[in-house]
Amino acid sequence: MSLLQAVVTRTRDGLARQPDSAADGTAGVHAGRDVAVDLRNVAKVFPAGTGTLTALDNISLQIRRGEFVCIIGASGCGKSTLLNLVAGLDQPTSGEVARVGAPSFMFQEAALFPWLSVEQNVELPLRFAKVPAATRRERARELLDLVRLTPFAARQPHELSGGMRQRAALARALARDAEVLLMDEPFGALDAMTRDILHDELERIWQATDKTILFVTHNVREAARLGDRIVLLTSRPGRVAEEFEVGLPRPRRIEDADVARLAALVTTRLRQEVARHGR
Amino acid sequence: MGADVVLGRTAGADEVAGLDALELQRLDRPPLARQVWSATWPKVLAVAIFVGLWQLVVMAGLWPEYVLPGPAAVFGELWAQLQTPTLWNAIAITLRRGVWGFALAIAIGVGIGVLVSRFAVLRAAIGSLITGLQTMPSIAWFPLAIVLFKLSEEAITFVVILGAAPSIANGVIHGIDHIPPVLTRAGRVLGARGFDMYRHVMLPAAMPSFVGGLKQGWAFAWRSLLAGELIVTLSNKASLGQLLSVDRELADYPAMIAVMVVILVIGILLDSLVFGQVERRIRVKRGLVGA
Numbered sequence: 266m267s268l269l270q271a272v273v274t275r276t277r278d279g280l281a282r283q284p285d286s287a288a289d290g291t292a293g294v295h296a297g298r299d300v301a302v303d304l305r306n307v308a309k310v311f312p313a314g315t316g317t318l319t320a321l322d323n324i325s326l327q328i329r330r331g332e333f334v335c336i337i338g339a340s341g342c343g344k345s346t347l348l349n350l351v352a353g354l355d356q357p358t359s360g361e362v363a364r365v366g367a368p369s370f371m372f373q374e375a376a377l378f379p380w381l382s383v384e385q386n387v388e389l390p391l392r393f394a395k396v397p398a399a400t401r402r403e404r405a406r407e408l409l410d411l412v413r414l415t416p417f418a419a420r421q422p423h424e425l426s427g428g429m430r431q432r433a434a435l436a437r438a439l440a441r442d443a444e445v446l447l448m449d450e451p452f453g454a455l456d457a458m459t460r461d462i463l464h465d466e467l468e469r470i471w472q473a474t475d476k477t478i479l480f481v482t483h484n485v486r487e488a489a490r491l492g493d494r495i496v497l498l499t500s501r502p503g504r505v506a507e508e509f510e511v512g513l514p515r516p517r518r519i520e521d522a523d524v525a526r527l528a529a530l531v532t533t534r535l536r537q538e539v540a541r542h543g544r
Numbered sequence: 545m546g547a548d549v550v551l552g553r554t555a556g557a558d559e560v561a562g563l564d565a566l567e568l569q570r571l572d573r574p575p576l577a578r579q580v581w582s583a584t585w586p587k588v589l590a591v592a593i594f595v596g597l598w599q600l601v602v603m604a605g606l607w608p609e610y611v612l613p614g615p616a617a618v619f620g621e622l623w624a625q626l627q628t629p630t631l632w633n634a635i636a637i638t639l640r641r642g643v644w645g646f647a648l649a650i651a652i653g654v655g656i657g658v659l660v661s662r663f664a665v666l667r668a669a670i671g672s673l674i675t676g677l678q679t680m681p682s683i684a685w686f687p688l689a690i691v692l693f694k695l696s697e698e699a700i701t702f703v704v705i706l707g708a709a710p711s712i713a714n715g716v717i718h719g720i721d722h723i724p725p726v727l728t729r730a731g732r733v734l735g736a737r738g739f740d741m742y743r744h745v746m747l748p749a750a751m752p753s754f755v756g757g758l759k760q761g762w763a764f765a766w767r768s769l770l771a772g773e774l775i776v777t778l779s780n781k782a783s784l785g786q787l788l789s790v791d792r793e794l795a796d797y798p799a800m801i802a803v804m805v806v807i808l809v810i811g812i813l814l815d816s817l818v819f820g821q822v823e824r825r826i827r828v829k830r831g832l833v834g835a
């Protein structure tokens with residue numbers, strides 16, 4: 266585990282944190298000053314046939330403001346359930362969820378509204394928030410600039426490529442100006458080249474906007490490329506198996522040797538977790 | 545390593561722009577004249593073939609020519625009638641009835657459609673009844689309509705509504721049922737609540753199916769209307785349906801078929817110019833068909 270020690274020593278804000286330090290907070294469940302998302306002993310149980318299915322079991326997780334956390338796990342680890350709980354789309358069976366403001370959410374599908382232009386899509390959340398028209402337009406322009414889609418503002422979503430659609434969806438998610446951004450495998454359906462470039466883009470935008478990002482993925486390399494911290498979940502029920510602090514300097518590249526080494530370490534751990542279900 | 549990182553930073557904008565340029569297809573459209581021509585010639589050809597076949601049947605002599613007149617006689621008669629106010633008045637009367645009945649059918653159909661798609665109890669109660677009503681031939685409603693409303697405008701309107709409203713309601717229900725869940729979910733996480741959700745997400749998402757329902761509803765309304773005009777003849781209103789039955793009684797078959805041509809042409813024009821255009825615009829905008 267010498268490599269893990271090495272990566273733990275450097276984090277983005279210079280704090281060295283032990284993997285378990287999230288659970289020893291004394292302040293009760295309360296997102297605020299330093300904590301953007303706070304999950305305490307969260308469990309989610311779904312009815313399944315005649316019995317029940319425990320999707321999440323006793324999850325405790327604190328995410329600092331401005332932190333980029335990647336959640337990784339095999340199938341059935343309840344990653345999406347976790348995001349839904351944080352988003353407030355679903356309620357935990359037990360435990361507590363606290364977060365600063367209502368989060369924005371991005372899915373694997375861009376889910377742009379096909380009847381609106383790219384610009385109108387970005388403006389829509391501002392419309393819901395009753396922002397006046399002139400401010401809306403200005404804000405949408407800025408956001409499209411941020412994701413480098415200004416030349417395509419007037420296009421319809423179907424006229425864009427998959428990567429461009431995800432960038433438009435990112436601009437739309439940022440329009441609400443929520444502090445927390447939840448991302449559910451947002452690059453899962455993209456080709457490798459596009460995905461690599463979007464990693465660079467997301468890192469740049471995250472640093473420019475100071476968002477707190479909770480990023481779910483099944484791609485370990487992606488998690489090591491992007492995260493300040495990687496949270497590995499077990500499957501059925503989903504529990505926190507291990508946390509990895511990623512101390513690597515930014516900007517990173519997916520082909521960096523350190524990223525690859527960390528990914529290998531996390532993958533080994535993930536494989537052990539998967540093998541447990543084969544016994 | 546250092547060079548790698550520098551490359552990533554400075555080249556970022558170029559990489560993104562390059563990727564965008566490579567992935568976009570060209571969006572050139574053919575010139576308008578060409579579009580019109582390619583949309584028109586198949587229709588012209590189809591009409592020419594139909595008229596040709598008609599002429600062949602007439603020439604085969606299966607029926608005497610005073611029973612089944614040829615295209616020349618019918619179009620001559622049509623041309624003559626177009627010079628008189630009688631035909632134009634009839635078109636105006638029938639169209640006014642059609643538009644009025646259809647407007648009421650939209651109001652009723654949309655109301656029922658929204659309620660049924662919203663409330664599971666209503667769906668269980670009358671969901672299949674709506675489809676059942678659609679299969680009911682409009683002509684079968686007339687005895688009841690005449691009992692209820694006598695021989696009156698209301699009787700015709702009643703049957704037009706019963707013909708069109710189920711299709712419109714079904715269009716609404718189908719449209720709302722088939723909204724991709726990811727769109728409503730996106731609407732929710734983007735902050736759409738209550739009416740905003742209907743106005744900006746559900747309604748536009750259901751629009752293609754709704755327009756499909758309107759189109760089908762109009763076809764049913766037009767059919768019901770003409771059936772109604774054949775049965776409910778009002779002495780002071782010489783509608784298209786009435787012209788049709790008068791011409792038959794007077795054995796003026798070229799005039800009768802000329803009126804049939806008018807009815808068909810109006811149906812086709814409304815379908816392709818109104819509903820067809822709206823449908824096409826929606827599909828082009830959403831990328832469901834090439835521009």
